[in-house]
Amino acid sequence: MTARRILLPSLLTGLALLAPIPAQANSCGAQTKAAAGETIQAIAVRCDVALDDLQGANPNLQSGPLAAGMVVDMPGFLGGSLSENARNAVREAGDQIKGAAGRAGKSVSDFLRDEPDLNRDILEFGESLGLPGVKAPPPETGAEARVTPQSGRPGDQVExxxxxxxxxxxxxxxxxxxxxxxxxxxxxxxxxxxxxxxxVTVPNRPVGDKLSFAVETERMRLSTEPFAVTAAP
Structure with a gap:
């Protein structure tokens, strides 16, 4: 089997650019207004968001008391900066992959190696964006489906x-x-x-019909050569 390329950083960049920007859960919505003398630290507590994320969404805010009515953007919303939105998307995608790998008891690289469909999707995302150094692997060799025998009657068993x-x-x-x-x-x-x-059992089809048997997952479908439906002897 051809070795598969695991390119996590490029993958996450691709996901950040392709996926809708997720809204970060908080109690203040997309924006909030500072009360008189309220600090950005106090707003982080009030809105239930991480201080680093709040500062990232509002890099120009001072660390001391804020003026009453000053608008503060919440992280993770489209109203934030493009770089902040991208960082949030990258962070969420990475957390999801690392979490799935952790639940499986594997490193991220081992997890992606054992999930070839996910790994291929990742690389195809990056390749479609033209990200440097990202190229999806060619289709796997040896993927095929066969039916034995290649003809039979309705009700017959075939393998x-x-x-x-x-x-x-x-x-x-x-x-x-x-x-x-x-x-x-x-x-x-x-x-x-x-x-x-x-x-499997050959379904009830007219004599002379040509059937194609297919084996499929959510991401892959393999079909056999034509199977001829014959009459009873």
């Missing part, structure tokens, strides 16, 4: 074999007729090597 998935991923198996009619035949879980072997 579907597929490879190229990530380990332990859940898949669904469909049959699609030549006219485009699709039917769910079953589900399975890929083994530790990313392989699926599952027997």
């Amino acid at each position: 579907i074999r597929a490879s190229g998935f990530r380990a332990d991923v859940a898949v669904k198996i469909y049959a699609t007729s030549a006219a485009g009619q699709q039917e769910l035949l079953g589900s399975a879980v890929a083994d530790a090597a990313g392989r699926v072997e599952q027997k």
Whole structure:
């Protein structure tokens, strides 16, 4: 299997530019007005936001008492500076990935290596933005699906074999007729090597119809060669 590139900093930059700017939870909304003599530290406590984030959203505010009615921007809203919005998005994306890795008991690099679909999405984001040094890997080789035998009657059992998935991923198996009619035949879980072997029943289709069996996840779909529906002997 081709080695996958793990480029966390470039990924987070891409996410910051692509994702909507999240609103940071606080009790003051997008802005608040200072009371007479209130400090930025007191506003951070009153609005339930981190002092560093509040200072970042309001770099021109003095640290001492503020004038009554002075408008203070809350961090994380579109009203903040572009750099502050970007930092908030990067921070949130990084926290989510690090949190998921921590819950899985892995480092971020190991987590992304074991989640190839997520890693590919990350790199594709960066590549679409033209970020320096970011390039999505080519499609995995060895990903394929086969049906055995390649012809049979409705009600017969056939074996579907597929490879190229990530380990332990859940898949669904469909049959699609030549006219485009699709039917769910079953589900399975890929083994530790990313392989699926599952027997399914040929659906009730007219003699001569050509079926295509497909094994798919939320992000990947592999189809077999055409399967011919035959008449009973």
